[in-house]
Amino acid sequence: MAKEITKQVMQEDGTRIISAEKKFSFKKFMLQWEWMLVLMFVAVTVFNLIKIPNYANAKNLFSATRDFIDKAIVVFPMAFVLMLGEIDISVASTMALSATIMGVAYQAGFPMALAIVIALAVGALCGFINGIILVKFPELSSMIVTLSTQIIFRGIAQIILETQSVNGFPAWHTQIYTAKIGGIVPAALIFVVVEALFFAYLLHYTKFGRRCYAMGNSTTVAKFSGVHTNKIKIIVYTMAGLFAAVAAIYLSAKMSSVRSDIAKGYELDIIAMAVLGGVSTAGGKGRMLGASLSILVIGYLRYGLGLMNASSQIIMIVVGALLIIAVAIPNFRESVGQANWFRKLKGMFVKKA
Amino acid sequence: MILLSEYILELKGITKIFPGVKALDNVHFSLKEGEIHALMGENGAGKSTFIKVITGVYQAEEGEMFLNGEKVTIRGPKDAQNLSIAAIYQHGTAYQQLSVTENIFMGHEKMTKLHTINWRQMHKDAAVLLKQLGSEIDPHSTMGNLTVADQQIVEIAKAISTNAKIIIMDEPTASLSKRECEELYRITEQLRDEGRSIIFISHRFEDMYRLASRVTVLRDAQYIGTWDVDGISNDVLISKMVGREISQIYPKKKVERGEEILRVEGLSKTGYYKDVSFSVHKGEILAMTGLVGAGRTEVCQGIMGIEKPDSGKVFVDGRELKIKQVSDAMDAGIGYLPEDRHKQGLILDWGLGQNVTLATLEQFTTATVINRKAENKRAKELLEKVKTKALSVFDKASTLSGGNQQKVIVAKVLNSDLKVVILDEPTKGVDVGAKAQMYEIMSDLASQGYGVVMISSEMPEVLGMADTILVMKEGRVSKIFPDAAGVTQEMILEAAMNM
Incomplete structure (x- = not known):
């Protein structure tokens, strides 16, 4: 530090020149987490290519995305929640509740389009409730609050539908899942790509995104800087709820029915995708590009293992292991960057010599 | 004890380097047995770093340390404890949730034969220790419920319980009332009379004159000198500490007081402050002072809408400010430089x-x-x-x-786009050079017609910079001196402590 400061240019009148130009650093560029995800994606692809005959088939590879689009839709708003240093484990229950109410509304004679709007409203309301509780009772942790609402939302869905299912939705509803553009690219995938671009834009280019980053680093600093922290928290949770409902509509099309037990355990996969993507659960760190890449890594890994008839337990173990690696590597990388351990190691040998 | 040296503790040529800055540069220090030795210097002079070198929290890059004439190396606080050195830090290192007894015996608990903690013995010993110090604190009470003064007594009891021969006190009187100070003086003298040696850090001259026999001054990480307290005058000591004439550090410009820019009327928040009213004019620097915990920061955070007040009004440039959230205050033209x-x-x-x-x-x-x-x-x-x-x-x-x-x-x-700037302890923990620049900035702001509110606990700074001095005590405005000229340190202390 001291050495660098002497490099600062001093003008004759004593003002110091501070650069406003971003210098490109190759080391920094290469140390980005996204490269790690690219490597993982390559590894998964190579693994699948070796193990699965006819894997390299564009049509199948595009179709495969339909298996994880339901989760992918929620990963982006979840990344925002994590960005604030919070968590939302009620998203899967929100999916179940909004799908349930959509089904019931349709059964009660509402037109399907209206039933979908109602489902979206229910999802947004669920998220809004989470946000309001967290804002009104700041001493409660989001883990506990959304754990409770997770149980409550699922419970309400179960009271409404019990063990029944609703089906017989109009054909266009199924199209949400089946429609393909050019016979190859699923329409829902296009939606996810647009969604990803939207959230990346929101996070990285707007005031709102910057303020979310600030809150994730320090809610106190953000508050002292005039950021409306409560408002932002409510908006972010409402977004998570709303997109959970969007995912629920997609899921109901995929299953062409609605039950109260759909999407069980999805919250863990969704959080895992965001975290593997480099979004820190401590808040304030992460990018939408990383989240997008990690959706592909986990998605295609699951797809490949599925084709190999691996049991779902095996898949869970692999994803779990991947997650531990994901959270451990950044720490490792940092220690390499500072290389204290390296110096210590060197010191040990030098002393001996 | 047979002393091999005149001094029980001696440090020679201590140099401590932090990345980019020398925190201590060739510092010498010596402590006699049964002596109270004052260590003085401005904030950032290196006092705390020096203490941390003695207690092994930091390792010095250069220099030697002798205990009873023998060379020692202290690698950590545990070493210091084994060598009978104990420190009572400025910001208590106490466990607020634990009992007094637990705090006293933390790290050297008394055990029963079954290797369980001997609570009965510990409570008994704690009570004896506290009684020795003339204190009535109940060993069972929770540390966090005690006053700062009582917490310090507990920490002193802890030091004695480890049989410390050298006790270091880091700014112990900083947040004590006059009466509590007297109590601390008594205890410190008692410790000295028991043959312990005490390093007493303070920037209050009162403490030094009352207690110490010798004084060592540090400035900008440098060793300035050691003197007998009897042989050095207040003025000389100040110039040693500051290194230049006082008027030079406070680059106060003469500014015509303009129209009223901020008016606070009857601001109250239960449990924090009550009925606070004052006003600031363009070009005026108003210093809010008082003891730590008097409610100064809370009032300013109330004005900013960080923690909303229960009642009262704030006017900026004659227009009432509806305090809802921080952005409202900012939009109205109030800027706040926080304390932390x-x-x-x-x-x-x-x-x-x-x-x-x-x-x-x-x-x-x-x-x-x-x-x-x-x-x-x-x-x-x-x-x-x-x-x-x-x-x-x-x-x-x-x-x-x-x-x-x-x-x-x-x-x-x-x-x-500002009209009023509130600076909360703007020079706390910054080095002397940056301090002078902060004063310059403040002066410039005032001369550009801003209203400036400065919260400060440092008396010289308050006296050197302010046009108006507002003293708070226990959440209320105790006194406002509309013209800072002629106000003395004693007058402010009087208003801040007791009337």
Whole structure:
């Protein structure tokens, strides 16, 4: 530090020149987490290519995305929640509740389009409730609050539908899942790509995104800087709820029915995708590009293992292991960057010599 | 004990280097047995670092340390404890949730034969220790419920329980009332009479004259000298500590007091402050002082809408400010430089530029999109204006020194369209050079017609900078001196402590 400061240019009148130009650093560029995800994606692809005959088939590879689009839709708003240093484990229950109410509304004679709007409203309301509780009772942790609402939302869905299912939705509803553009690219995938671009834009280019980053680093600093922290928290949770409902509509099309037990355990996969993507659960760190890449890594890994008839337990173990690696590597990388351990190691040998 | 040397503790040529800065530069110190030795110097002079070298928290790069004439190396607090050295730190290291007994015996608990903790014995011993010190504290009570003064007595009891021969007290009187100070003096003298040696750190002359037989002065990490207290006058000592004439450090400009810009009427918040009223004019520097905990910060955070007041009114430029949230106060033209740089002012992981613009993103956004080029350019201008030592607006805030971090926050506050600037302990923990620059900035602000409110606990700073001095005591305005000229330290202390 001291050495660098002497490099600062001093003008004759004593003002110091501070650069406003971003210098490109190759080391920094290469140390980005996204490269790690690219490597993982390559590894998964190579693994699948070796193990699965006819894997390299564009049509199948595009179709495969339909298996994880339901989760992918929620990963982006979840990344925002994590960005604030919070968590939302009620998203899967929100999916179940909004799908349930959509089904019931349709059964009660509402037109399907209206039933979908109602489902979206229910999802947004669920998220809004989470946000309001967290804002009104700041001493409660989001883990506990959304754990409770997770149980409550699922419970309400179960009271409404019990063990029944609703089906017989109009054909266009199924199209949400089946429609393909050019016979190859699923329409829902296009939606996810647009969604990803939207959230990346929101996070990285707007005031709102910057303020979310600030809150994730320090809610106190953000508050002292005039950021409306409560408002932002409510908006972010409402977004998570709303997109959970969007995912629920997609899921109901995929299953062409609605039950109260759909999407069980999805919250863990969704959080895992965001975290593997480099979004820190401590808040304030992460990018939408990383989240997008990690959706592909986990998605295609699951797809490949599925084709190999691996049991779902095996898949869970692999994803779990991947997650531990994901959270451990950044720490490792940092220690390499500072290389204290390296110096210590060197010191040990030098002393001996 | 047979002394091999005149001194029980002696340090020679201690040098401690932190990245980019020498925190101690060739410092000498000696302590006689049964002596109270005052260690004095401004904030940032290196007193605390020096203490941490003695207690092994830091390792000095150069220098030697002798205990009873024998050379010793202290690698950590445990070593210090084994060598009978104990420190009572300024910001208590006490466990607030635990009992007095647990605090006293933390780390050297008494055990039963079954290797369980012998609570009965410990409570008994704690009571005896506290009684020795003439205190009535119940060993069972929770540390957090005690007053600061009582907590210090517990820490002293802890030091005695480890059989410490050398006791270091770091600014123990900083937040005590007059009566509590007397109590502390008595105990300190008692410890001395028992043959213990005490290093007493303070920047209060009163403490030194009352207790110490010798005084050592540090300034800007340098050793200035050691004198017998009887043989040195107040003025000489001040010039040793500060290193220049007082009038030079406070570059106060003569500014005509303009019209009223901020008026606070009957601001109250239950449990924090009550019925606080004052006003600030253009070009005026109002210093809010008083003891720590008197409610100064709370009042200003109330004005800012950080913690909303229960009642009262705030007028900016004659218009009433509806206090709902922080952005309202900012929009009305009040800027606030918070007390805690790290927790309230800066995102340490962020670059300087983004820190500077966080509160004023509107200036760089069109249709909610941030124009990063404009943002960085503006940050560069502001950071250069306050003379920040940094290379680029992308430098992480955590890499700067305290004084430079403070300048980044000043730049952040100055970016908004201001009428009033509130600075909460702006020079706390910054080095002497940065301090002088802060005063310069404050002076400039006043001369440009801003209303300036400065919260400060440092008497020389209050007397040197303020036009108006407001003293708070226990959440109320105790006294307002409308003209700071002629006000003395004693008058302020009188108003701050007891009437």
